[in-house]
Amino acid sequence: MIEILKAISDETRLRIFAQIIKDDMCVCEIEACLGLTQSNASRHLSILKKAGILDSYKKAQWAYFKVNENFISQERELYEYLISHLSEIAGYEEDCKNYNKCKACDLCSFKE
């Protein structure tokens, strides 16, 4: 519980969470969408994964991250809380715009 709360109580990680709930994203999409360096994006993603908030899978050379289904079911109230307070996250609107741009230009050549 503490690990989950610590993981999510960071602005950058909240921003990641807020975008990734829309759809799975690979590291380079997160980087581009939020304007993070590669190492920083990777590190925050691994913290979220270690806490059980995100899950990941590999497709070719890309690592895709998604919200962990167990997090949604086991930490339901916290999940609902985050979902209903997304707009309070600093830079949320901006991130959403960038998200749409990123998805539009098909950053990662892989598509199913």
Next chain:
Amino acid sequence: MIEILKAISDETRLRIFAQIIKDDMCVCEIEACLGLTQSNASRHLSILKKAGILDSYKKAQWAYFKVNENFISQERELYEYLISHLSEIAGYEEDCKNYNKCKACDLCSFKE
């Protein structure tokens, strides 16, 4: 939101929250109940208050802390999450025992 999450994602502060939801407590009760030093207890309480999770009032020389009603209403899902996961807090059972002892021996001479 970030401030609230940061405030509550600390083991000591979670322990304080877990006991204080039962009833208002003064600083010396928190100290005794959780085995904290005076300065440490005071500091954590002020962080929780600053984040809007707790509220306080003075009675003679005692400072009583309680859960902030606005927190309960405005951060409902988070509040529910915390309430339903109290037993996961490290040392919770022990703290509860100490809470009962503290309340029994009427630490602070003031009673309404």
Next chain:
DNA sequence: TCCTTATATGCGCATATACGAATATACTCA
């Protein structure tokens, strides 16, 4: 195999946070 791309991780630095001890402040009561 060599090169390119994507991702993870080690390292060092700057800053944030938690803590105890000491001190300051506020209130009560004799």
Next chain:
DNA sequence: TGAGTATATTCGTATATGCGCATATAAGGA
């Protein structure tokens, strides 16, 4: 007013955290 008690705050220190840079690892394609 002065002693005693409760609480808040300051200070110094130890540890944790976030970050960029450099490097390691892994996968794909020429």
